[in-house]
Amino acid sequence: MGESSFSEVDYRYFRKKVLERAGIDLDAYKPRQMRRRIRQLSEKMGYASLRKYWRFLEKNPSEYERFLDYITINFSEFFRDPDRFRELEGRIIPELLKKTSNLRIWSAACATGEEPYSLAIILEERYPKVSCRILATDIDEAALRKAEDGLYEEMHLRNVSLKRLNRHFTKEGDKFKIKDEIKRRVKFKKMNLLEDDFPREFFHLILCRNVIIYLEDEVKDALIAKLHAALKKDGILFLGGTEKILSPQESGFKPAGACFYQKI
Ligand SMILES: C[S@@+](CC[C@H](N)C(=O)[O-])C[C@H]1O[C@@H](n2cnc3c(N)ncnc32)[C@H](O)[C@@H]1O
Structure with missing residues (x-):
């Protein structure tokens, strides 16, 4: 058909x-x-x-x-694209923390919460004392309710090490519940990326992953421009594995590793 x-x-x-x-x-x-x-x-x-x-x-x-x-299409999983998450943990976040002690992170299109909670796990483990706010937004209210609930099936946890699983989750039947100390680091909010206004020059790090692939080219370009405006200078935009900014310079970015772009 x-x-x-x-x-x-x-x-x-x-x-x-x-x-x-x-x-x-x-x-x-x-x-x-x-x-x-x-x-x-x-x-x-x-x-x-x-x-x-x-x-x-x-x-x-x-x-x-x-x-x-x-x-x-709100599928997600913890530490999706694990190599990039390792880079985020080992290089990107430490570099950002050299410039600020009050890190502001936004997980835009966070689906059911796996992405912002993965970030919160990294921060809890590596920087328990650092003040850091993670804003997590999505257009889908049902996804946000699941995110706030924080209860996950095993298939969403395949990239979580056993050590992390034991430390940050409690088992509930055949599911796993994220612990409150991780939950507390994330604030969920409904937001339509294509319609709503964003704060200007506010975030040090924005994750907008696996959403722009579904968008028409013009819509995608307009969204990239809005995300650029929402980042502070030298801030980092983290895209999904199959998403690219074709002419980063023209969009006000320079490449900062696979999937990472730094605001010029
Ligand atoms: C595939 S998920 C990505 C989840 C996560 N970022 C990841 O990479 O695993 C795509 C998400 O984009 C959200 N989305 C789609 N259009 C949106 C819009 N206009 N504004 C905000 N979120 C949107 C969907 O609700 C869905 O949860």
């Missing part, structure tokens, strides 16, 4: 409804992927028409939540 098996009029209607209710503009994301995901989900529920599927979503809050989860 082709990607546009929905009528264009219905898709426009559906897009408007999602924008009104969730504040998510489907057009900001790569259209083929987005339409495929919506089609898969609506057909799975037995709806070939998007208008009918929307009516169904309006009447079924849990299905609406499932739909949002699915289109926002």
Whole structure:
């Protein structure tokens, strides 16, 4: 089946409804992927028409939540891309701490919390006395609720050493709960990266990983510019493994290792 098996009029209607209710503009994301995901989900529920599927979503809050989860793709795991996390721990954070004793970090698009908690674990272990605030934001409220709950299945913990697992988690049934001393270091907040304003020249380190790959090029460029403005001079932007800034200089950055960019 082709990607546009929905009528264009219905898709426009559906897009408007999602924008009104969730504040998510489907057009900001790569259209083929987005339409495929919506089609898969609506057909799975037995709806070939998007208008009918929307009516169904309006009447079924849990299905609406499932739909949002699915289109926002909020998979994450602790220490995702472990080599880069080692670099963050061994080089990037120590360098930032040479310049400030009050580190401000933002995990933008934090999904279910694995990313900011990984940072908090590093800070708790290496710099227990250093004052450091980690802001963690996402557009998806259900993901944020899970993040605040801090309870994880084993598959999200495959990069966590046994030593860290024992020190920072408690076992609850077949899941693992992050301890309060780690939780306390992170503040979660709902934020739409494409719509909301960011503080200016505020953060020393911003992680924005595995979200810009889903965005249309123009939307991605505008977001990179907003993230640049939110960083302090010499601050670091940490992107996902498959994400790149094509002309860093033009965007006001210089490369600072694979996946890391420093604000000039
Ligand atoms: C694949 S997860 C990335 C999680 C984490 N950064 C990582 O790399 O493991 C992508 C996240 O981006 C969030 N997201 C998508 N569009 C967003 C937007 N416009 N504003 C804020 N978050 C958004 C989704 O809700 C999802 O949780």
